[in-house]
Amino acid sequence: MLESCATPLPLLKVAGSKDQEVEVGTENFIPGKVTALVIRTRQMENDILLVKNGEEYKALYLKCTHEGVNLTATANKIYCPSHGSSFDMNGKVLKEPALRPLKTFRTELINNQVIIHLS
Ligand code: FES
Structure with missing residues (x-):
């Protein structure tokens, strides 16, 4: 299968009541x-990829660090449709022209809710 045809990940639209954080249920x-x-949040222009690794949750901003294009995430890689950069599930650059890793947001787990801090 071509990488670009990989099944898209589930999309969750969240409408957080607070401006600087959103909650996602671990279920x-x-x-x-x-x-x-x-x-997908109402606060951020681009989507966020929330990755579960064991009991850790990592939130990556899906905005290419090359020229700011919205990125496409699959189950094991993140791609830029504009100039072909790719990133791993930790946001590290796998393929240029992007040079910087993806922006991440702090997360914490409270009562089966993953809190993503947007600031
Ligand atoms: S905007 Fe993503 S590689 Fe150029």
Whole structure:
């Protein structure tokens, strides 16, 4: 299968009540099946990729660090449709022209809710 044709990840639209954070329930992750979600918020221009790794959650901003284009995430890689950069699930550059890793947001787990701090 071509990498660009990989199945898209589940998209979750969240309408957080606070400006600087959004909450995502851990029930949205399914062990062995869904380990990453695309999160769409009203606060941010681009989507956020929320990745579960064991008990850790990592939130990556899906904005290319080359020229700011919206990125496409699959289950194991993140691609830029404009000039072909790619990133791993930690936001590290795998392929240029992008040189900088993806922006990340701080997360914390409280009562089965992953809090993503947007500031
Ligand atoms: S904008 Fe992403 S590689 Fe150029």
